[in-house]
Amino acid sequence: MWVLSVILFVITGVALYLAYVTNIKLQKLSTYLSNEITNHHYLRTKIIEVQEIMKRLDSKGAFKSDDEIGTVFKAIDKCVDYILEDPNTSKEDVTPIPKDKREETTL
DSSP: OHHHHHHHHHHHHHHHHHHHHHHHHHHHHHHHHHHHHHHHHHHHHHHHHHHHHHHHHTTTOGGGSSSHHHHHHHHHHHHHHHHHOOTTOOGGGSOOOOGGGSOOOOO
Protein backbone atom coordinates (compact mmCIF):
# COMPACT_ATOMS: atom_id res chain seq x y z
CA MET A 1 0.00 0.00 0.00
CA TRP A 2 2.82 2.41 0.83
CA VAL A 3 4.34 1.81 -2.65
CA LEU A 4 1.12 3.00 -4.23
CA SER A 5 1.15 6.08 -1.98
CA VAL A 6 4.73 6.92 -2.98
CA ILE A 7 3.95 6.49 -6.68
CA LEU A 8 0.86 8.68 -6.33
CA PHE A 9 2.91 11.30 -4.42
CA VAL A 10 5.58 11.34 -7.16
CA ILE A 11 2.99 11.62 -9.94
CA THR A 12 1.28 14.48 -8.08
CA GLY A 13 4.62 16.26 -7.62
CA VAL A 14 5.50 15.90 -11.31
CA ALA A 15 2.04 17.12 -12.33
CA LEU A 16 2.33 20.18 -10.07
CA TYR A 17 5.80 20.96 -11.42
CA LEU A 18 4.59 20.68 -15.02
CA ALA A 19 1.62 22.92 -14.25
CA TYR A 20 3.98 25.50 -12.70
CA VAL A 21 6.36 25.45 -15.69
CA THR A 22 3.44 25.70 -18.12
CA ASN A 23 2.06 28.65 -16.18
CA ILE A 24 5.42 30.47 -16.35
CA LYS A 25 5.65 29.86 -20.11
CA LEU A 26 2.08 31.04 -20.58
CA GLN A 27 2.80 34.27 -18.68
CA LYS A 28 5.87 34.94 -20.85
CA LEU A 29 3.90 34.23 -24.02
CA SER A 30 1.07 36.49 -22.87
CA THR A 31 3.52 39.35 -22.21
CA TYR A 32 5.19 38.82 -25.59
CA LEU A 33 1.85 38.75 -27.39
CA SER A 34 0.69 41.89 -25.60
CA ASN A 35 3.88 43.69 -26.66
CA GLU A 36 3.45 42.53 -30.26
CA ILE A 37 -0.13 43.78 -30.35
CA THR A 38 1.01 47.14 -29.00
CA ASN A 39 3.79 47.32 -31.58
CA HIS A 40 1.38 46.40 -34.38
CA HIS A 41 -1.06 49.07 -33.23
CA TYR A 42 1.73 51.67 -33.04
CA LEU A 43 3.01 50.75 -36.51
CA ARG A 44 -0.46 50.96 -38.07
CA THR A 45 -0.98 54.35 -36.45
CA LYS A 46 2.32 55.63 -37.80
CA ILE A 47 1.51 54.34 -41.30
CA ILE A 48 -1.84 56.12 -41.21
CA GLU A 49 -0.10 59.31 -40.10
CA VAL A 50 2.37 59.00 -42.98
CA GLN A 51 -0.50 58.53 -45.40
CA GLU A 52 -2.20 61.66 -44.05
CA ILE A 53 1.06 63.63 -44.42
CA MET A 54 1.39 62.40 -47.99
CA LYS A 55 -2.16 63.54 -48.72
CA ARG A 56 -1.44 66.97 -47.22
CA LEU A 57 1.73 67.25 -49.28
CA ASP A 58 -0.24 66.43 -52.41
CA SER A 59 -3.27 68.56 -51.60
CA LYS A 60 -3.08 70.22 -55.04
CA GLY A 61 -2.54 66.93 -56.90
CA ALA A 62 0.95 67.89 -58.08
CA PHE A 63 2.33 64.41 -57.48
CA LYS A 64 -0.48 62.68 -59.33
CA SER A 65 1.14 63.51 -62.63
CA ASP A 66 2.70 60.89 -64.89
CA ASP A 67 6.31 61.88 -64.27
CA GLU A 68 8.81 59.91 -62.19
CA ILE A 69 7.85 61.56 -58.90
CA GLY A 70 4.16 60.88 -59.54
CA THR A 71 4.90 57.23 -60.25
CA VAL A 72 6.88 56.86 -57.01
CA PHE A 73 4.17 58.70 -55.09
CA LYS A 74 1.51 56.33 -56.44
CA ALA A 75 3.66 53.30 -55.64
CA ILE A 76 4.17 54.47 -52.06
CA ASP A 77 0.46 55.16 -51.73
CA LYS A 78 -0.37 51.66 -53.01
CA CYS A 79 2.12 50.13 -50.56
CA VAL A 80 0.54 52.00 -47.66
CA ASP A 81 -2.93 50.87 -48.75
CA TYR A 82 -1.68 47.28 -49.04
CA ILE A 83 -0.15 47.37 -45.56
CA LEU A 84 -3.35 48.75 -44.09
CA GLU A 85 -5.50 46.03 -45.66
CA ASP A 86 -6.73 44.13 -42.66
CA PRO A 87 -10.23 42.69 -42.59
CA ASN A 88 -10.32 42.86 -38.78
CA THR A 89 -9.62 46.58 -38.33
CA SER A 90 -10.21 49.86 -40.05
CA LYS A 91 -8.69 53.33 -39.78
CA GLU A 92 -11.41 54.26 -37.29
CA ASP A 93 -10.23 51.46 -34.97
CA VAL A 94 -6.77 52.99 -34.68
CA THR A 95 -6.42 55.74 -32.13
CA PRO A 96 -3.88 58.49 -32.85
CA ILE A 97 -0.60 58.64 -30.98
CA PRO A 98 -0.68 61.32 -28.27
CA LYS A 99 1.09 64.55 -29.25
CA ASP A 100 3.68 64.21 -26.49
CA LYS A 101 4.74 60.76 -27.75
CA ARG A 102 5.01 61.47 -31.47
CA GLU A 103 7.63 63.23 -33.47
CA GLU A 104 6.34 66.41 -35.04
CA THR A 105 6.65 66.66 -38.79
CA THR A 106 7.10 70.11 -40.21
CA LEU A 107 5.92 70.65 -43.73
